[in-house]
Amino acid sequence: MEARIAAGETVPDYGSILADFKVHAELDRSGLGRTIAEIEDGGGILPPCPPTWRGRFGGIVFGLSGRLLWWIPRAFHLRDSALRAMYDALLSSREEQDRELRLLRARVDALEAAQGHLKNS
Amino acid sequence: MRIDQFHPEIREGDAVGNEVLALAGMLKARGVPSDVFCEVADAALAPEVRPWREYAGGANDVLLVHFSHSSPVYVEVFACRAKRVLRYHNVTPAHYLAGLRKGLAEGSEQARAALPLYANSVALALADSSFNARELQAAGFRNTVVFPYVLNESLYGDPHGDSKRGGDEWTNIISVGRIVPQKHLEDCLLIFDYFRRFIEPKSRLILIGAWDGAEAYLARLKRLVARLNLPNAIFTGRVPQAALMAHYNAADVLLSMSEHEGFCVPLVEGMRLHVPVIAFDAGAVGETMGGAGVLVRQKRWPEIAETIGIVLSDRDCRDRLIAGQRARARFFSAEDVEKRLDRVLALFR
Numbered sequence: 001m002e003a004r005i006a007a008g009e010t011v012p013d014y015g016s017i018l019a020d021f022k023v024h025a026e027l028d029r030s031g032l033g034r035t036i037a038e039i040e041d042g043g044g045i046l047p048p049c050p051p052t053w054r055g056r057f058g059g060i061v062f063g064l065s066g067r068l069l070w071w072i073p074r075a076f077h078l079r080d081s082a083l084r085a086m087y088d089a090l091l092s093s094r095e096e097q098d099r100e101l102r103l104l105r106a107r108v109d110a111l112e113a114a115q116g117h118l119k120n121s
Numbered sequence: 122m123r124i125d126q127f128h129p130e131i132r133e134g135d136a137v138g139n140e141v142l143a144l145a146g147m148l149k150a151r152g153v154p155s156d157v158f159c160e161v162a163d164a165a166l167a168p169e170v171r172p173w174r175e176y177a178g179g180a181n182d183v184l185l186v187h188f189s190h191s192s193p194v195y196v197e198v199f200a201c202r203a204k205r206v207l208r209y210h211n212v213t214p215a216h217y218l219a220g221l222r223k224g225l226a227e228g229s230e231q232a233r234a235a236l237p238l239y240a241n242s243v244a245l246a247l248a249d250s251s252f253n254a255r256e257l258q259a260a261g262f263r264n265t266v267v268f269p270y271v272l273n274e275s276l277y278g279d280p281h282g283d284s285k286r287g288g289d290e291w292t293n294i295i296s297v298g299r300i301v302p303q304k305h306l307e308d309c310l311l312i313f314d315y316f317r318r319f320i321e322p323k324s325r326l327i328l329i330g331a332w333d334g335a336e337a338y339l340a341r342l343k344r345l346v347a348r349l350n351l352p353n354a355i356f357t358g359r360v361p362q363a364a365l366m367a368h369y370n371a372a373d374v375l376l377s378m379s380e381h382e383g384f385c386v387p388l389v390e391g392m393r394l395h396v397p398v399i400a401f402d403a404g405a406v407g408e409t410m411g412g413a414g415v416l417v418r419q420k421r422w423p424e425i426a427e428t429i430g431i432v433l434s435d436r437d438c439r440d441r442l443i444a445g446q447r448a449r450a451r452f453f454s455a456e457d458v459e460k461r462l463d464r465v466l467a468l469f470r
Contacts, residue, residue, distance in 0.1 A: 009318070011315065011423055012314065012315075012349075014422050014423075017311065017345070017348070018307060018308075021307050021341065025341060028337045028338075029220040031220055031223075033337040033340060033341065034220060034221065034336065036337075037336035037337045037339065037340040038336065
């Protein structure tokens with residue numbers, strides 16, 4: 001086995017990737033992540049009906065009632081979309097905050113180092 | 122004298138359930154009458170267990186009470202007439218479970234809060250590691266003994282001489298254990314990203330374990346997989362024993378980045394099945410490894426990936442690693458466990 005590092009390829013900033021992951025984890029503590037995961041897990045899809053007269057009839061009745069109550073899945077879909085959008089907005093806002101914080105920390109560190117340097121000189 | 126055992130749940134493939142059944146087999150083989158009592162069990166294990174309500178142990182009998190999570194029935198169990206011995210398998214701290222399925226974190230808090238209440242109700246407490254023994258002592262248990270985890274040998278068969286015995290020409294890195302936050306599988310993904318980018322593109326990371334109740338964590342991991350573009354990071358979910366053995370047989374390396382382990386059974390499985398083990402030193406991991414395998418103390422992902430590369434490419438290094446692991450695995454063999462079991466039984470005769 002030989003290392004195959006392509007020319008110009010650099011090691012990704014794993015520290016920053018993990019920091020974003022931790023931001024997601026903090027957001028998930030609210031339970032919103034769990035709700036989204038449950039939505040993404042799906043469910044509520046009509047199973048295939050068995051090939052009997054009773055099964056076919058049941059399938060037709062369910063299909064018809066689903067069409068008659070068309071606004072219910074639409075309402076659920078709208079709610080799920082709203083939740084997902086809110087979650088994504090919160091995520092990007094937290095990521096943005098985290099990036100700003102890291103920049104500010106770096107600036108404070110640089111200022112402190114400069115101050116120490118001035119004191120010593 | 123009878124020696125019976127209790128755990129609220131006996132599940133197939135579960136580490137605690139496997140140990141309960143292994144111990145029951147050992148006790149019966151030594152002519153000690155022994156039954157396993159529980160509240161719920163998988164249908165396949167129903168012939169091997171009895172419902173707790175049927176327990177009728179007397180003052181001369183011993184009840185080995187396995188403890189790994191909360192259950193209201195423990196109050197009744199710790200008040201039974203038999204001499205009680207606690208078998209502590211650790212309880213995941215609640216902060217790891219925040220934001221997962223409702224009740225998980227609360228259950229962990231309840232279990233940890235209830236543990237000290239049973240300190241005066243047991244004649245002896247058996248911990249499967251010194252790490253767990255320290256937790257028991259902190260909870261007020263005075264008479265504690267380290268009694269390592271008992272591997273159910275019948276599940277594994279005879280190991281072969283080399284690690285990889287199946288699969289294809291791809292490099293398979295496996296991680297075995299529940300998909301829960303304390304396992305820090307995100308670290309495994311970062312290590313794998315470096316490994317397949319810079320060391321071996323024809324490689325897979327196979328994450329073997331159930332995620333019941335931890336769907337939010339799984340979703341986070343999958344977002345990370347998408348961000349890193351890792352199509353060969355595979356989540357298998359819960360697998361039957363035969364499939365787990367197939368994964369071990371096809372594995373090149375077992376990777377564990379867990380930050381909380383009371384013992385960590387997959388490490389012993391890997392060592393027993395001659396799969397090179399690379400693990401992060403946290404909780405009882407260092408103790409379980411006992412100087413074998415590769416123990417990492419800092420999560421420097423590129424360096425860990427490079428270490429995997431060395432283990433895979435340097436035949437001599439891998440052979441020495443497997444030989445060391447084989448020697449360590451013997452510490453958990455049936456023969457050694459039986460000697461330890463005799464010493465514990467002598468306390469009650």
